[in-house]
Amino acid sequence: MDYEGDAVVELARGGARLLVWREGLAMHMDPVSEGEWRMLTEIQRGVALDELFSRLQAQCADFHITSALGEAARCGWFGSFELAAASSSSLP
Numbered sequence: 001m002d003y004e005g006d007a008v009v010e011l012a013r014g015g016a017r018l019l020v021w022r023e024g025l026a027m028h029m030d031p032v033s034e035g036e037w038r039m040l041t042e043i044q045r046g047v048a049l050d051e052l053f054s055r056l057q058a059q060c061a062d063f064h065i066t067s068a069l070g071e072a073a074r075c076g077w078f079g080s081f082e083l084a085a086a087s088s089s090s091l092p
Helices: 034-044 049-059 065-075
Strands: 018-023 026-031
Touching: 034 049, 034 065, 049 065
Parallel strands: none
Antiparallel strands: 018 026
């Protein structure tokens, strides 16, 4: 979804979190919530999904990560992902 709010950001009202991304030649700027910002920041740092769920649950109890991950994927915010090999200690 493209931003449809005010054309001017009033910095005196506090910070704003915006995700600026490209789709082909089109540029998008989407406002993101505190939880979405934390989620995207942790993903960028390479945090594994199980750790991501734990951290966000502790930091943003009212944030629904499963919905947010689905929405982020639907919006095209992820360029790629990789599956890490399971360690032998994590197998039953």
